[in-house]
Amino acid sequence: MIRLILADDEELIRGALVTLLNLEPDIDVVASAGNGDDAVALARKHQPDVCILDLEMPPTDGIYAAEQIIRSVPTRVILVTRHARPGVLRRALANRVSGFVPKSTPADKLARVIRDVAAGRRYVDPDIAASALAGESCPLTSRELDVLRESRKSANIQTIAKSLQLAPGTVRNYVSSAMTKLDAGTRQEAAAAAWDQGWI
Amino acid sequence: MIRLILADDEELIRGALVTLLNLEPDIDVVASAGNGDDAVALARKHQPDVCILDLEMPPTDGIYAAEQIIRSVPTRVILVTRHARPGVLRRALANRVSGFVPKSTPADKLARVIRDVAAGRRYVDPDIAASALAGESCPLTSRELDVLRESRKSANIQTIAKSLQLAPGTVRNYVSSAMTKLDAGTRQEAAAAAWDQGWI
DNA sequence: CAGAAACCGTGACACTTGTCATGGTTCTAC
DNA sequence: GTAGAACCATGACAAGTGTCACGGTTTCTG
Structure with a gap:
């Protein structure tokens, strides 16, 4: 059984995703949070296998929460985002985030990503990866x-x-x-x- | 049984919301769509009691789709939004949208709103209504x-x-x-x- | 250690934005 | 029918932006 926490600042979305993921026979959403700080606290308390964090989330963003979680809990983090900006992907991977998926992903695919990440693998959505690699690196100082x-x-x-x-x-x-x-x-x-x- | 269609351009969110709403014993999500045009077509085909549309959705926005649906199908439309901008609320209500809820709404509350709207009542989230009424009307020509x-x-x-x-x-x-x-x-x-x- | 890049700053100048006055036409409301 | 508001435009001018040359200091890389 994969133990999971989920964080998204929109309660309707959070409730819907918790319900959906709990339908998977091998996934158990043990807690959910509406902001990054609560997510960090819950990760420390529950020591889940995987954390799913929305990227656009207070107080700063999901990467900030991911950083805190990865630093203090032996868990793996998946970031979910609506607008997948390549530079943000690089920052996420630099912070040892294990998964990066857009909200355009079908639910059954997210479940597979969760299983892969729980098993120690990394996942970056191919479209995001392709545009990040194709895209120029930042030319600005x-x-x-x-x-x-x-x-x-x-x-x-x-x-x-x-x-x-x-x-x-x-x-x-x-x-x-x-x-x-x-x-x-x-x-x-x-x-x-x-x-x-x-x-x- | 309330027959419903749901439209949201993010597949993960759409799948999660369909799953969640189908758990309600008296709500049946008969179809779902990923854009406004498909939503209009499905509304015409299924003649649902209620349509739930995300506000930020191609090709233009959810209000455009709502307009099309309301003009041609005896149904009621609820708009769901992440960033509830007062001026957009006024345009929505001007187009005879029956419900307007932010994505910070809990799922059980959304279910109640669906039941109220299906029964012929209107619903506007009180926080959105308050800020729309308190906020100045547009001073620009x-x-x-x-x-x-x-x-x-x-x-x-x-x-x-x-x-x-x-x-x-x-x-x-x-x-x-x-x-x-x-x-x-x-x-x-x-x-x-x-x-x-x-x-x- | 030397060269290149980045950072920082000044000054001159061209161009664009924004302010303001003025005024004609059309539309709206009383 | 009239007054006021909105639309549209021109012109003059002030303020702000952006370009470019130039140069000193610090940091980084080979």
Whole structure:
């Protein structure tokens, strides 16, 4: 019997997935959580074989919770996501996450993935893997990413400069460089492109 | 027995919800679909008592599918959403949608909502209703909304002007006016605020 | 250890965005 | 029928963005 915990911040989805997985004769959902912190606490308490975590989940994201769980519990983590961004896949695998599946996966396939992962194997959805491998690696420097990340929150160059403790001219240089690398017309467009790729 | 169809573009979620709802003794999920067009076709074929549609679903959104279904089938529609934007609620109710629930709803509550709606009652989640009523109505004119909507796709004023067949100066005036009404520092910020409110 | 890349900054300049005033036409509401 | 709002446009100007050249310092890699 594979003992499992499941975390998703949407109660309807969480309830539905718990019900569905409990129908599998060899899978037992021992607990479920609505946020990352509760998931970590429940993983520590129940020591499950597998943890299924939604990627978009407070307080930060599913990778954060996965990190905490993997660091302190001998379990395996599967991340489930709606928008599979290649850069996020790389961060997940770097954190020794064992499975990465999109929400477009059929339920019976998720069950098979759970069994494979419980048996010690790794699983990355082939479509996600293909686009991650085909996709360019991030061409932006660490500071260019910082500037774009901040650009998503702040309205103007002045505010971004203050947040990052840089001169406005420096911020403009980084913005311009990032825009050129991503072939974007505005810094908002560049930030959106970096977000879509999972780089920020 | 309440006959039901369910549509959600994420197969895992759709499978889980179908399984969960079929556990209710008085609910029978007769069909399910992965997009709006299929949902419309299945509603016409099965003439269900209730249709549950995810709001974020291709080709346009769940409201589009709801509209089509309500126009041609004597059924009742419940929309399920992850990000409940007040303006979207108003558009949904304007299209005679009978139920509007967020994905944070517990499953047993969704079952009760289905029964109420099947019995001819309407249901709007109280939290969503409260924020929709408390929230300001849209202060923007139709053309200001057009400009912001286009601003989400286009990088610059020139392109927006071409798309809407307006002079660039006119677009700048609408942008400026919208920014003032929404207290935004850039047109991108204004567009994001309008999107968050469900006005575009 | 040397060279390259990244980080950081300044300054000049071109281009774009945003503000504001002004005014004509059309539509809507009282 | 009239007044007000919305739509549309032009022009002038200020503010902000983005480009580019240049250069110093620090970090990284071979």
